[in-house]
Amino acid sequence: MWDRVESRPMDNVGPQIWQEFKSGLIKTAIYKRWRIKGVEGAKELFVDPTPSATQCSYECRDGTKVRIGVAFEYLSSHFAAAANGDTKADFTVDTDTFLLPDDLLELDLKWRWLNSLGQTYFEEKNEFDRALSIYKAQDGGTHRIQMDGGRTMRYPNIPETGVGL
Numbered sequence: 502m503w504d505r506v507e508s509r510p511m512d513n514v515g516p517q518i519w520q521e522f523k524s525g526l527i528k529t530a531i532y533k534r535w536r537i538k539g540v541e542g543a544k545e546l547f548v549d550p551t552p553s554a555t556q557c558s559y560e561c562r563d564g565t566k567v568r569i570g571v572a573f574e575y576l577s578s579h580f581a582a583a584a585n586g587d588t589k590a591d592f593t594v595d596t597d598t599f600l601l602p603d604d605l606l607e608l609d610l611k612w613r614w615l616n617s618l619g620q621t622y623f624e625e626k627n628e629f630d631r632a633l634s635i636y637k638a639q640d641g642g643t644h645r646i647q648m649d650g651g652r653t654m655r656y657p658n659i660p661e662t663g664v665g666l
Contacts, residue, residue, distance in 0.1 A: 512534045519536050
């Protein structure tokens with residue numbers, strides 16, 4: 502996530518670091534933090550510090566005015582589009598379109614059809630897996646996940662000005 506107003510990254514933190522900030526042990530930091538948590542069966546985005554109503558309308562450094570000065574890229578499970586442009590997770594009518602490359606759909610349907618007929622589909626499945634891997638690699642990736650939780654502070658907690666005075 503990127504803070505377009507301050508022109509700096511926002512820190513994606515896990516539960517331990519989130520609680521470290523929320524506990525009051527650390528009062529301020531240069532970077533804002535964010536986290537996605539499950540709430541009543543849904544996922545919600547939390548930002549710390551929570552922006553006030555007046556902070557939700559900004560003028561960016563380049564002069565553009567934005568309602569919320571945060572950019573967030575994500576992956577969606579919606580691979581189909583309705584005729585009106587709305588995306589969805591399933592095909593429901595004949596006018597729905599596939600949002601991924603058509604060759605992926607064709608390759609996937611091919612090996613699944615052969616499988617349903619009881620025929621060998623090993624080559625076709627491998628061809629689909631290769632094409633899907635290439636598409637995923639070209640689509641971009643995410644940063645490395647540290648299984649040990651990493652260190653507690655990703656950025657030093659130092660002020661932007663007045664250092665050493």
